[in-house]
Amino acid sequence: MGSNSSRIGDLPKNEYLKKLSGTESVSENDPFWNQLLSFSFPAPTSSHINLCGILIFEKNFTLMFSLFIFENNPRTGNLGALIKVFLSRTKELKLSAECQNHIFIWQTHNALFIICCLLKVFICEMSEEELQLHFTYEEKSPGSYSKSCSDSEDLLEELLCCLMQLITDIPLLDITYEISVEAVSTMVVFLSCQLFHKEVLRQSISHKYLMRGRCLPYTSKLVKTLLYNFIRQEKPPPPGTHVLPQQSDGGGLLYGLASGVATGLWTVFTLGGVGSKVAAASELSSPLANQSLLLLLVLANLTDAADAPNPYRQAIMSFKNTQDSSPFPSSIPHAFQINFNSLYMALCEQQTSDQATLLLYTLLHQNSNIRTYMLARTDMENLVLPILEILYHVEERNSHHVYMALIILLILTEDDGFNRSIHEVMLKNITWYSERVLTEISLGSLLILVVIRTIQYNMTRTRDKYLHTNCLAALANMSAQFRSLHQYAAQRIVSLFSLLSKKHNKVLEQATQSLRGSLSSNDVPLPDYAQDLNVIEEVIRMMLEIINSCLTNSLHHNPNLVYALLYKRDLFEQFRTHPSFQDIMQNIDLVITFFSSRLLQAGAELSVERVLEIIKQGVVALPKDRLKKFPELKFKYVEEEQPEEFFIPYVWSLVYNSAVGLYWNPQDIQLFTMDSD
16 A cells, blocks of 8 residues: 555554545546555455454544544545546446456455445434535535535435446456445445434435435346345355466556555455454355345335335335246336245255345245245245244344244245145154154144244243244144144143143232232232233133134044143143133033043053044044034234334344444444344
């Protein structure tokens, strides 16, 4: 970089950065830009740096550019000049990629990198109105500009359009990989103003530029490209793949390239805080796929504009399979096609991350084409098993990830075909299920086991009613289609009921004692045991309805459940005459009484095999008309009102924790608390 400042603390002494941030206006045609942009640094996708060093860099960089932001740039217009240099270069980027012009692409990347760093500081330090003053201007005289209402040049809109073109049009090669990542990252940074507001932004510069005007025509192409970046999971080129030749005179465009000073400075400049990130702690195999997915989720969760729906969400809702030749309705403005098989495989493979699970939820919930395709797959276990593993390791996952996994199951269980097919898929040796060795079990029985385990975990730890409701809704949706339940799954259903029964008795006893105590003292506030009792009784009723639904619709397919009910028949005795459960207990009581009678007739000391044989014979003899019919249990997932209040903070927490090469000071974050999931 032509400077002797090799340490992070010496950043303010760097001559080129001092000139950029100083009081002197630099023309876009000045040779200075070639000198500034001729630095070399390891890609942020392949290196890590000490967090302490990052914090020192952030402090020094912010201090260095504070005058530039608030005083110098409004007079010099150097940010605008830098952006113009970048914009002029991008016009030749595609040709440079085809011609393998490494140097030109490398310098263009560096220009974008500096813009991204500056934009991040600008957005953090000022309001959107102030930010626009730096991008919307009319040249008045050399070295000065002011905002103009007419004949003005809106560089921010031009920059965004250029970034969208770069992401969608530049071929992905080894030499273009890093600039592609940087373009996606810069768009994320542009949208990051949401991080510095507690309230969800509903009218922002994001809406102004991305939902209308010159950016709008790129909507579907951008969404399609980001999806394919996620699907392909392209790895970055190995370090040193493209070592640029050093000129013999050491000058010109490559000035300072081989300088250890440059490497030291720009390594810090680039990494920006990944040392503090969860995702970056283990090397990401595809930074482009990761950044693309995060940007896609941010775009999909932008709130609708006042006069138009979010076009990125519309594009996600409407795209079709490449094998679907039917025409798009004229009412769909942002339609495109994706290879559904490739997308399905990528989703199956990537479910260990929050963002991939959130994408799966988004597609299943919002795109009926995707949902229909997935439900028709004959290898659904490849998708369901990773989701079950998320729920199984609930202790290690954040609550939002668990919610998304659970809602995905709920959406899938809305389909009867899914509920039937999962009992036909046999699995062997589920290694991650440690409570019991499962040498062979159906996908349906495993799903039941994991959901029941989640309920039990929730009862003892988090006590989240929302989690309970969705778990029980998924079981209820499946209950009429229960087939050949594994004996352990049948046992766990009855064990959960046993746990609920004990909980009910305990709260009932506490309520009774509390009532007695209140008669002798009017000063002590009473716990709300009535509310607790109502909640438990709601859950108990739901469990009885699930058992009843299975017995009514598929008794002959589930001898193991009948066996488990008979083994624990005393559990149900207290609920036979309970006014909240009398109706739903009729069928369960009838089944228990009928099969108990047949076992008595068979004599004592019966083996498990003999009991199951008697049950199978009894199923044929039990008159079906004796079982009372109840309305079918069916629950449908519906998003809460104003879902953006949940999803926007969640998406940005994922960006904060998982974006490669982007760092924000946690003290500046307003949208979510730093200790939240």
